[in-house]
Structure formats: structure tokens, C-alpha cells
Amino acid sequence: VSDATLLVLMSTLSTGLILGAIFALVAAGVTIVYGCVWLPNASNGQFFLLAALVAWSFTDLLGWGSAAATVAVIVLGIVLSLGLEALLIRRLYDVPNRNIAYFVLTLGLTQIMSGIFSLTYGKWSDQFTLPPLVQGITMLGPFPMPNNRLAVLVISFALLAALFLLLRRTSYGRALRAVFQNREAAALRGVNVRGMYKLSFVLGSVIIFLGGVLFALAYSFDLTVAWTMSVTAFAIMIVGGPGSVLGALVVGLVFGFTQAVVSIFASPTAATFSYLAAMLAMLLVKPNGLFNR
Amino acid sequence: MKTLLGTTGGRIGVALALLALALPFVVGDNRFLGFVLGMTLINVLWAAGMNLAYGYVGLMPLMFAGIAGIAGYAMVHLTREGWSFWLATPVAAIGAAVVGVLLGLPSLRLKGFYFTLCSLVIQTVLTLAFIFFPKYTNGDTGLSQIAPPDWFGGQLTGMWLDFVLALIAVGGVVIVALIVRSRLGQRFIAIREDDILAETLGIDVTRNKIIAFFIVSLYAAVGGCFYATYVGFISPRAYDVLVSLNVWLMVAFGGRGTIIGPVIGAAILAPIPYLLQDLQALRDILYGALIILVILALPGGIYGEFLRRRRKGAQADDSAKLADQRV
Numbered sequence: 060v061s062d063a064t065l066l067v068l069m070s071t072l073s074t075g076l077i078l079g080a081i082f083a084l085v086a087a088g089v090t091i092v093y094g095c096v097w098l099p100n101a102s103n104g105q106f107f108l109l110a111a112l113v114a115w116s117f118t119d120l121l122g123w124g125s126a127a128a129t130v131a132v133i134v135l136g137i138v139l140s141l142g143l144e145a146l147l148i149r150r151l152y153d154v155p156n157r158n159i160a161y162f163v164l165t166l167g168l169t170q171i172m173s174g175i176f177s178l179t180y181g182k183w184s185d186q187f188t189l190p191p192l193v194q195g196i197t198m199l200g201p202f203p204m205p206n207n208r209l210a211v212l213v214i215s216f217a218l219l220a221a222l223f224l225l226l227r228r229t230s231y232g233r234a235l236r237a238v239f240q241n242r243e244a245a246a247l248r249g250v251n252v253r254g255m256y257k258l259s260f261v262l263g264s265v266i267i268f269l270g271g272v273l274f275a276l277a278y279s280f281d282l283t284v285a286w287t288m289s290v291t292a293f294a295i296m297i298v299g300g301p302g303s304v305l306g307a308l309v310v311g312l313v314f315g316f317t318q319a320v321v322s323i324f325a326s327p328t329a330a331t332f333s334y335l336a337a338m339l340a341m342l343l344v345k346p347n348g349l350f351n352r
Numbered sequence: 353m354k355t356l357l358g359t360t361g362g363r364i365g366v367a368l369a370l371l372a373l374a375l376p377f378v379v380g381d382n383r384f385l386g387f388v389l390g391m392t393l394i395n396v397l398w399a400a401g402m403n404l405a406y407g408y409v410g411l412m413p414l415m416f417a418g419i420a421g422i423a424g425y426a427m428v429h430l431t432r433e434g435w436s437f438w439l440a441t442p443v444a445a446i447g448a449a450v451v452g453v454l455l456g457l458p459s460l461r462l463k464g465f466y467f468t469l470c471s472l473v474i475q476t477v478l479t480l481a482f483i484f485f486p487k488y489t490n491g492d493t494g495l496s497q498i499a500p501p502d503w504f505g506g507q508l509t510g511m512w513l514d515f516v517l518a519l520i521a522v523g524g525v526v527i528v529a530l531i532v533r534s535r536l537g538q539r540f541i542a543i544r545e546d547d548i549l550a551e552t553l554g555i556d557v558t559r560n561k562i563i564a565f566f567i568v569s570l571y572a573a574v575g576g577c578f579y580a581t582y583v584g585f586i587s588p589r590a591y592d593v594l595v596s597l598n599v600w601l602m603v604a605f606g607g608r609g610t611i612i613g614p615v616i617g618a619a620i621l622a623p624i625p626y627l628l629q630d631l632q633a634l635r636d637i638l639y640g641a642l643i644i645l646v647i648l649a650l651p652g653g654i655y656g657e658f659l660r661r662r663r664k665g666a667q668a669d670d671s672a673k674l675a676d677q678r679v
Contacts, residue, residue, distance in 0.1 A: 339474070
């Protein structure tokens with residue numbers, strides 16, 4: 060294998076892994092909330108963008124370090140999702156067909172947030188870039204890998220692993236999966252269902268926020284990333300199976316690699332097209348997804 | 353006529369229809385107000401169609417604007433080939449409605465959230481198609497200098513075009529009202545209430561949904577054609593998902609499943625963007641907030657809420673009368 064081919068291969072591999080891990084994180088956040096609360100969060104892309112923009116504001120306008128900004132974004136994510144839960148989400152917990160009500164509600168939220176972003180950040184700049192988390196470059200054979208992206212990659216996979224352990228090994232995870240499978244039975248066994256709804260909404264939202272910050276650390280971004288992320292996260296959730304975290308992880312990684320490979324030959328929009336096609340096909344053939352729980 | 357004027361809804365309906373037909377002449381040559389009126393009338397037509405889907409069959413087709421777009425672009429190309437607007441519009445509308453049914457066909461057996469999500473995906477694909485086939489759509493730049501409708505050698509513009517729009521809007525609402533009262537409409541409502549029960553009663557749910565979807569697509573498409581010729585400029589943004597969502601909001605805010613509600617919803621919400629002028633972001637924020645308000649606090653819309661209060665009031669009157677009789 061020549062050096063040039065190796066370089067392309069390595070670069071595709073690293074992009075695919077980073078994008079895949081971030082897609083998987085965001086999709087896991089969306090799917091946890093859908094599986095538990097039955098809330099398909101159409102504004103996940105706006106949450107993602109909000110996290111990235113806030114991180115940018117802290118670093119660029121206030122001169123904070125990227126690590127401090129990340130912590131600030133996590134805190135903001137918790138506060139914001141708790142506020143949304145108390146203000147809006149809680150009111151529909153007992154509505155029978157609440158998934159469509161929630162879907163429309165979050166579409167409204169999307170419209171509000173995108174309006175606010177274009178009023179505020181839209182005038183600021185076309186492209187936003189965060190300072191790197193760590194400096195320097197590591198040579199992987201002939202391929203120069205920025206330490207910053209390496210750090211993002213490691214953090215993303217660590218988060219995914221932690222999420223998986225949380226759901227598999229802790230009593231919160233057991234209770235969450237119980238609510239996924241059967242609300243009434245879980246309630247009878249003493250699970251505080253409403254408490255689980257709240258906790259899951261906050262957990263899912265914070266994961267989406269983290270995905271946004273990690274993406275902003277690895278790549279520069281603009282306001283259209285919200286829309287692309289929404290489409291991608293929904294496509295991953297539908298193809299992987301709504302409510303299936305394993306499905307979100309596997310399909311998220313696959314889509315990340317798809318994006319990395321397609322971007323070499325064609326525009327990233329072509330990748331978005333392929334997600335839409337995959338989602339449409341899955342909705343029509345098998346609405347329960349590949350990893351039906 | 354007697355039964356029409358016998359109910360509050362009927363009286364309000366007739367009054368609104370007369371108002372719509374009179375307003376073009378009241379506004380006259382004030383082109384700014386005329387334009388706001390014309391756009392409102394197009395939205396009334398759209399809302400009537402969306403109401404048939406959302407209010408009476410229980411479907412939320414977010415590809416509504418996409419179908420309007422197909423018809424709009426097709427109409428512009430046909431008229432540029434030398435066709436008359438009045439021939440191009442029905443041809444484009446029926447063509448777009450057929451495409452809409454074909455696109456919607458596989459998704460019609462999905463329910464609730466999955467149907468809505470599917471229609472959102474189709475809308476997104478249509479928007480991307482409008483952007484990435486510039487040969488037909490001129491991409492993001494859009495098609496401009498679309499001629500007004502032809503009229504016996506001349507052009508139909510100004511006050512008289514507004515009047516034609518008023519006729520079409522009133523006609524569209526009347527047709528929905530007639531459909532709802534027909535056996536077809538009763539089947540639609542049965543499907544909305546409980547499609548499994550409707551199936552057991554011998555109603556072919558999928559077939560009726562296809563019929564409904566064809567009619568709804570026609571409304572979207574006719575509105576899309578008139579939009580193009582009225583504004584004189586179309587771009588992918590004119591037919592994107594926000595337009596579908598806004599028309600849905602007019603129906604939900606006004607009162608789904610009533611004839612008058614969506615008309616009121618469109619009359620209140622459609623003029624707002626033009627009064628806000630350049631502040632499109634402000635409109636998005638306002639509409640988004642209204643969507644949340646409708647979902648959380650006003651599930652029946654403002655007209656639905658009005659009817660509910662009146663019914664409650666009437667019941668209170670009845671019980672008061674009963675109490676009087678007992679004494």
C-alpha cells in the first residue's frame with residue numbers, strides 16, 4: 060500500500076470514528092428519551108448547536124479554556140433540561156398519544172431556537188471554531204493526527220462506554236430499562252415512573268449537549284449543523300430501533316463512517332440524502348428498526 | 353339556506369365569506385394591504401385542505417408544502433411553454449396530487465408519530481430536490497418574474513386577482529364543508545376517531561385515506577400555483593417544512609375539525625409575517641411559541657374553545673331553566 064492511499068485510509072478512519080462516536084452519542088441521547096418518556100426530540104439538533112455555540116461564546120468572548128467551557132456547557136445542559144421538564148415536558152406525561160404531541164412541541168421549540176440563533180449568532184460569523192483542548196500532533200505512521208481530535212475520540216468512546224455501563228450495571232439503568240419495557244409493571248414494582256421520566260430527559264439532553272461540544276472541539280461548525288444533526292439523529296434512531304441504545308451505537312458508527320467515506324467522493328449533503336433514504340426505507344419496511352428491543 | 357343561517361357556525365361562516373368577497377374592493381388599490389389580503393386568502397385555502405387531513409382524517413402531512421412546490425414549479429414551466437395559467441394550474445395540481453399520493457402511499461399505513469415523521473422525511477427530500485435540481489428550479493436563487501394569470505388577452509392583477517383568490521378560498525372552504533357532511537366525510541371522521549373500529553365496520557381505511565390524501569394534495573397544489581403567480585417569485589424556501597408547519601399551526605390554533613376554526617386561524621396568523629416585515633426570525637419565534645401554546649393549553653384551538661364555553665354556557669342555562677321550573 061502506498062503512503063498516499065494509507066493517508067486517505069487513515070484520515071477516513073479517524074473522521075469516521077469521531078463522527079460515528081458523536082452521532083452515536085447524540086442518537087443515544089435521543090433514543091433514551093424516546094424509549095423512556097416517549098418524547099421524540101425533534102429539537103435535538105438545536106440542543107446540539109446551542110451547546111456548541113455556548114462553548115464558543117465562553118472561549119471566544121470570555122477567553123475561558125475549552126475544558127472549563129465544556130464543564131459550563133454540562134451545567135447549562137442540566138439546568139436547561141430541568142427547566143424545560145418543569146415548564147413544558149411534565150404537562151404531557153399522562154396524555155395517551157403523547158409522542159405526536161411531543162414531536163410537534165419540539166418542532167415548535169426548534170422554530171423558536173433557530174429564530175433566536177439567527178437573530179443573535181447569525182449576525183456574528185459564518186464559521187465558529189473552538190480552541191483545541193490539547194495542543195500538538197501525534198504521528199500515527201505517516202498520518203499526522205492532531206492530539207485534540209485524538210482527545211475528542213477518546214472522550215467520546217469513554218462516554219459511550221460509561222453510558223453503556225450506566226444502563227447495564229446500575230440500579231438506575233435497570234429501572235430505566237424496566238420503564239422502557241412496561242411502564243405499568245415498573246410502577247407496580249416500585250419504580251418512580253415520573254422520576255424516571257425526568258431523570259431520563261435530563262440524561263438524554265446532557266448527552267446531546269456533550270455531543271455538541273465534542274463536535275465543536277473537533278471541527279468548525281455553522282448554524283446549519285443543527286438541521287443536519289436532527290435529521291441524522293432521527294435516522295439513526297429509526298434505523299437502529301426507537302428506544303434501543305445498542306441500535307443507536309451500532310447505526311451511529313455506521314453512519315459516521317458513511318459520512319466520512321461519502322464526503323471523499325461527494326458532498327456531505329449526499330450523505331444526508333442517504334440517511335433520509337435509509338430512514339424512509341426502514342419506516343416503510345420495518346418501523347421497529349433493526350435492534351428491536 | 354335556512355339551516356345554514358340557523359346555527360352560530362353557519363352565521364359566522366356566511367359572514368366571513370361575504371367579508372372575504374367584499375374585502376378586495378374595500379382594500380381597492382392599496383397594494384400593500386391588497387397583498388396581505390391575497391396571501392391570507394391563499395393561506396385560508398391551504399388551511400382548509402390541511403384541516404381535512406388533520407382535523408377530519410387525523411393525519412398530519414408535513415410534506416404539504418412540498419406538494420404545493422411541485423405544482424408551483426410545474427405551473428411556472430407550463431406557462432413558460434405558452435400554456436394559459438387556467439389550464440396549467442389544474443394540470444399541475446392534478447399531477448402534483450398524483451405525485452403526492454404516490455409519495456404518501458407507502459406511509460399511509462403508518463400511524464400517528466411514524467406517519468408524521470415519514471412525511472417530514474419526504475418534505476425534506478423534496479426541499480433538497482428543489483435545491484439540487486437547479487435545471488428546473490434555479491436552485492436557491494429561485495424563479496422570478498412569474499407572470500400574473502392571463503385573462504382574455506390581458507393580465508389579471510390587482511383588485512380583481514384578489515377577488516378571484518377570495519372566490520377560490522371561499523369555494524375551497526365550502527367544498528370541505530360539503531365533503532365533511534357527505535358519507536365520505538363521515539367515513540373520514542370514523543377513521544380519525546378509531547381506525548381499527550372503522551375497519552371492523554367495513555370501511556376500507558387505506559382506500560379512504562388515499563382519497564383524503566388526494567384531495568388534500570389538490571388543495572396544497574392549487575394554493576402552490578396561486579402562490580407562485582401572486583408573489584411572482586418562488587424558491588425552495590417558499591415551499592419548505594416551515595410552511596407546512598405554519599399551515600398546520602393555522603388549523604390547530606384556529607380549531608381542528610371545525611369549518612370556521614382554520615379560517616380564523618389563517619386570518620389571524622397569515623398577515624403576521626408581513627406586518628413584521630424583515631424580521632423573519634421574529635416570526636419563527638412567535639409561531640414556535642404559538643405551537644407550544646396550542647399543544648399545551650389550547651388543544652381544541654380558539655374556535656374549539658369558544659364552542660366548548662358556549663356549550664357549557666348553554667348547559668348552565670338549561671339547568672337554570674330546569675331549576676326555575678322546579679320552583
